[in-house]
Amino acid sequence: MGDKVWGFNDSGLQSHAQYLTVSENEAIAHIPEGITYQQAAASIEGAHYAYNFIKRVPFGGNRKVMLNGASGAIGSAALQMLKYYGAEVTAVCNTQNLGLIKSLGADRVIDYLQADFTQDWKLYDFVFDAVGKSSFGKCQRLLKQGGVYISSELGVNAENPFLAMWTPFRGGKQVRFPLPTDRKGSIVFVKKLLEGGKFRPVIDRWYPLEDIAEAYRYVLTGQKTGNVMIRCNQDES
Ligand SMILES: NC(=O)c1ccc[n+]([C@@H]2O[C@H](COP(=O)([O-])OP(=O)(O)OC[C@H]3O[C@@H](n4cnc5c(N)ncnc54)[C@H](OP(=O)(O)O)[C@@H]3O)[C@@H](O)[C@H]2O)c1
Structure with a gap:
């Protein structure tokens, strides 16, 4: 008690x-x-x-990872976990969040307002799209042979679960769609x-419980940074 x-x-x-x-x-x-x-x-x-998402693949030990959506709730957590495991992470976010993402340990940061990360010149062991804004088709060129693409979203045509079923059998570059x-x-x-x-x-902003609808509207903009919190009790600490 x-x-x-x-x-x-x-x-x-x-x-x-x-x-x-x-x-x-x-x-x-x-x-x-x-x-x-x-x-x-x-x-x-x-x-x-x-x-x-990341525990299903060997992300650590100097593996090179491209992380899209690094400033989201999933992305900001994934970045810190990948660094904990020793991965070399190139992270994608907008101009406003460059400092935050560097402070969380990113080795290199791409501003998606300035450059298309899918056109990057480097090759990666993993591409992890934590906001599901890309596709395996667009990211294939970033992957080394045997490299893995993971997205937190189903894909524009809900293709990711299907690709996750058949790409491991054909060899080469693969898609994984882990169930959380x-x-x-x-x-x-x-x-x-x-x-x-x-x-x-990473905490973006707080809303009192009575303004939870407003909090949802903000989250639905897709532009929150990290987490949006609901305060149930003013005395919480
Ligand atoms: N598979 C599952 O079981 C599962 C479970 C939970 C969530 N999800 C999905 O996972 C996704 C991420 O969830 P979340 O809560 O982490 O999202 P989130 O925090 O709402 O993501 C918002 C972040 O996405 C970034 N972003 C927006 N457009 C972008 C773009 N074009 N390129 C790169 N970054 C962009 C924004 O960065 P800027 O502010 O820098 O623009 C913002 O920091 C959601 O689509 C959610 O539906 C999947």
Whole structure:
């Protein structure tokens, strides 16, 4: 009783409830020392998807990664996880977020308002599109032989799950479309990163609970940076 915990559940509409019962075997953990409730809350949803996408492929050990949408909730978490695993990351964002993305560890940053990342001159082991704005077709030329394309979105014609089924059999460049089912693994991993000072949640803005519709409208612009937070209780810390 009274422990400071945080958790995650993306399985239904109860996500915005102020109180929730969660089994101790599910995605719930003690908040690390020195981390506030707000920081903990901003450290899980995008991080959960990022973790589930990148853990299915060997992203670490100096692998070269092109990360599109690095300033989003998934992208900003993925960038920090990729750096934790030792990948060399070229990250894509807009002019306004160049400083933020460098501060999160990107080795090189491409401003998508100035250049088309799909026309980059380098070859990569992985292209990870964390906002799903590209396609395997456009990104193939960036991949080394055997390189892998992952997108957080289905694709313009919902092609990514199908490409993920057949490209591994034909050899060469591949598509993966991991299902983000491991919630417990996500929170255990993020907790470890927070404890080691290897993860900094990016918070864009806060809305009080009564303005949640306004918060959704802002998120739907597709231009948020990191996470948008809902404050249920003015006294939270
Ligand atoms: N597969 C799954 O299970 C799953 C689960 C959750 C979410 N998703 C999907 O994953 C995507 C990302 O979610 P999210 O919450 O991380 O998104 P998000 O935070 O809303 O992404 C917004 C970010 O995308 C960037 N962006 C917008 N247009 C861009 C472009 N043309 N090129 C590069 N970056 C661009 C924006 O950067 P600037 O401000 O710099 O423009 C902004 O920082 C969403 O499409 C969501 O539907 C998939």
